[in-house]
Amino acid sequence: MGSNKSNYNNNSDRNQIKVVTGDAGYVLQDVPHLCDYIPDLPTYPNPLQDNPAYSVVKQYFVNADDTVTQKIVVHKKSPRGIHFRRAGPRQRVYFESDEVHACIVTCGGLCPGLNTVIREIVCGLYYMYGVKRILGIDGGYRGFYARNTIPLNPKTVNDIHKRGGTILGTSRGGHDTSKIVDSIQDRGINQVYIIGGDGTQRGASVIFEEIKRRGLKVAVAGIPKTIDNDIPVIDKSFGFDSAVEEAQRAINAAHVEACSIENGIGVVKLMGRYSGFIAMYATLASRDVDCCLIPESPFYLEGPGGLFEYIEKRLKENGHMVLVIAEGAGQELLSESIHSMEKEDASGNKLLKDVGLWISQRIKDHFAKKNKMAINLKYIDPTYMIRAIPSNASDNVYCTLLAQSAVHGAMAGYTGFTVGPVNGRHSYIPFYRINEKQNNVVITDRMWARLLSSTNQPSFLSTNDVIEDKREDEPQVLDQEIFSEDNKN
Structure with missing residues (x-):
């Protein structure tokens, strides 16, 4: 790697x-460490070296300078670009087992896999590092100062991964930084595991900054949670695979209903407030969908090339059709949308109108006015059913890796980080990268082209729209080079 230099850069948005x-444009966007603000901390041998479960592992520990590249597809002359610190156990740890007093909190909406993450953090701390004192914070962030705690151990969490929801309860909002850190300090907690979406991770970042300001030896680890898969940098969020799998049931039901009656239309609304990943992947997996509408792809109803014309065409060709729509799609078309989009929930998310009901009614009204074609429309909204299911096998494995990576990081003294897979390798990612923007479907990308090819729906975009969209994407491609240059100045 050549001669490296480490530094902190002050920035209003990236503290x-x-x-x-x-060398060669290598940039490691590292995560904070307890030693950054508490000098001369003692270290201890990692207990894993004496753990019989790890005796068969060829190499116990991650190398100190192992990193994971953010951009895996490169050209011959590409710079090495942005990297993140690889997750995993280290040879030396900064907490003795008896010293650790950990807590776990879940915030925001429900998502398949929450209980699995809780279970695996508890079991990871207990069985890998011999930690016996673990608390569950009841009811989200406000639980730190307004609710009771729940003692956790492997016995109490043994079967929770088979249930949906979270045994700790959850809530939106309730983030009072001073009260939360006061509670952490008063209880003698020194490891905080925070499971939640982008708003929760922003809150975790603020908690870390206050802990650092007070000079406390407390590791703050985030586990990113969003069923919509809209958290950037990481490959995907936990619960997403389960959500896509469960969405198939609703799409299949809509298809059966539509096929069983003349001019049948099945409308399915799926989750996706700002990002249409669930709708897109469920559509691609199903192959029974004739049209998929997502927030990233504008559409229009009336006129040549509009949605109504396409629906009429499909009904004439096939006698039925299935329409999948993400909850955030078409909000600008809804009546009084300006007023509804000004309102927010406790997490700061815009309160959206039910686009599924709205579009179903508009389709009915359109065909009723034409008097040419009688339709039979069935509307299915499985969103809360999907959120509440237990995670599937693939998500259970993923949640285990996330939880154990978070535990390894906290024990190794890293703090102010979130954990997730980057190009298939679990990494420690600084909070600001998770909080800086949302992950969205790129409608000029090949995955969206695959969907259009699968459904045969129009893109609803003109040539000029595509050109403009590609121009907007260009700065993102150059992001890592611009950021590398910033750090050289």
Whole structure:
């Protein structure tokens, strides 16, 4: 890597970024460590070296300088680009087992896999590191100062991964930084595991900053949760696979209903407030969908090339059709949308109108006015059913890896980080990268082209729209080079 230099850069949006630069444009966007603000901390041998479960592992520990590249597809002359610190156990830890007093909190909406993450954090701390004192914070962030705690151990969490929801309860809002950190300090907690979406991770970042300001030896680890898969940098969020799988049931039901009656239309609304990943992947997996509408892809109803014309065409060709719509799609078309989009929930999310009911009614009204074609429309909204299911096998494995990676990071003294897979390798990612933007479907990308090919629906975009969209994407491609240059100045 050549001679590296580590430094903190002050930025109004990115407080004290820890960056390591190296040869050939190498940039490590590192995560904070307890030693950054508490000097001369003692270290201890990692208990895993004496753990019989790990005796068969060829290499117990991750190398100190192992990193994971953010951009895996490169050209011959590409710079090495942005990297993140690889997750995993280290040879030395910064907490003795008897010293650790950990807590776990879940915030925001429900998502398949929450209980699995809770279970595996508890079991990871207990069985890998011999930690016996673990608390569950009841009811989200406000639980730190307004609710009771729940003692956790492997016995109490043994079967919780088979249930949906979260045994700790959850809530939106309730983030009072001073009260939360006061509670952490008063209880003697020194490891905080925070499971939640982008708003929750922003809150975790603020908690970390306050803990650091007070000089406390407390590791703050985030586990990113969003069923919509709209968290950037990481490959995908836990619960997403389960959600797509469960969405198939609703799409199949809509298809059966539509096929069983003349001019049948099945409308399915899926989750996706700002990002249409669930709708897109469920559509691609199903192959029974004739049209998929997502927030990233504008559409229109009336006129040549509009949705109504396409529906009429499909009904004439096939006698039925299935329409999948993400909850955030078409909001700008809804009546009084300006007023509805100004309102927010406790997490700061815009309160959306039910686009599924709205579009179903508009379709009915359109065909009723034409008097040419009688339709039979069935509307299915499985959103809360999908959120409440237990995670499937693939998500259970994924949640285990997330939880154990978070535990390894906290024990190794890392803090102010979130964990997730980047190009298939679990990594420690600084909070600001998770909080800086949302992950969206790129409608000029090949995955969306595959969907259009699968459904045969129009893109609802003109040539000029595509050109403009590609222009908007260009700065994102250059992001890592611009950021590398910033750090050289």
